[in-house]
Amino acid sequence: LVGPADRDRDRALLGRVARGDVRALRTLYQEHAPRAMAIAVRVLRDPQEAEDIVQETFLELWRRAGQYDGARGGAVGWIVTIARSRAIDRLRSAGAAGRALEGASETHVPLTLPSPSDCLEQRRDQARVADAMAMLPAEQRQTIELAYFEGLSQSEIAARTGNPLGTVKMRVKLAMGKLAAFLRPEDAN
């Protein structure tokens, strides 16, 4: 979902951040903090803790901007990855893993349609990923959601769903392969 032009722009912005340009950081924040906030809230289910995670994420971006590798995707992917990682760390270190492991099925948040307030481009991307997820068989989609949004390992997913570990592994592999094929940029098809 991130084209070469976006990557070039991200590289330029992160280069400025690495040199200490607060305005460049603010630009990245304005563009991507809502995504970081969304994933943090989804993982932690607590807006206040999610705000802490967003703060940590952008401070880490400030510290590590010089390490950005444009070949590994756009800034939004990097930011979302940091935010998700920090949120899962917090979930586990706070002893809340049990809450997630036991309560996720009750608090499971299904895929959502794009919000009307989102900008057109975001809505298009959101709809595209949602379409890709919707195309997956239900059990593969559930496996990916438990892995990505709940931070469960394959073994934990197997325990949660009552499926053999080998089945879970196969579902992860198949689902990720299908998503990659579906989300591949048009010009790569």
Add this chain to the structure above:
Amino acid sequence: MTCEEFLESSAAYALGVLDPGESAACVRHLGQPGPHRGCPQAVTDAQAVAASLAGTLPARPPPPQLWRAIEARLGEIPRDPGARRRVWRELAGWFVAAAVIGFYLYSVPLDGRRRAVALEGSPSVVKDAMGLMTEPGTRLVVFVPRRPGAGRATVILNAAERRAVVLCDRAPPAAAGRLRLWTARDGRPPIALESFALSEDGLAWAQVGSALFAPRLPDRLLISADDPGAPTPSDLLLIAELR
């Protein structure tokens, strides 16, 4: 692990859902000199897919005051490498002093004046370390390196106070410039605690709160190079047996 075996697991590795042993095997494979059959690229591609999954969530703008809070903290983070080295050198002196003084405070009866001199001007983490040394029930556990050149570290912990300080020295450079603490209990995957900055001189320290003791003291404390997103320690450096 062969490239074929790695490629079977690359998506799960990128998604962070592998169990500890499998994840470590993947890390070792990626660290092997080539030729690979597209292994690093497979991880990069899968990571991009994983990150795009967040796009299924409606964007959620943070409250306006959050940016101000971030901006206010930017000054705490050193930007100038030269300045950073100077700060670390200064702190390095305190690190050594803390280890020596801490041991001294721990092993001999306290002299109020001597303690005051020792504490004066030290950074907060060293103060915390030395403060812990004087508390009843404080333990000092030395980490065991997992490989040559993994550095050395000590944890000063007090279960009653639910506080601990980890002091590292001579740690090898980490890709992300940070180390990460993990707790481990027998038969369960490690759980990540916070990451902490690693100086260019291989020095690092962390203050750990109640997370370390919840719900009880773990069997082991691990230190690895920080690899954001990795569900398990990808480059395990040091282990402390706490039980």
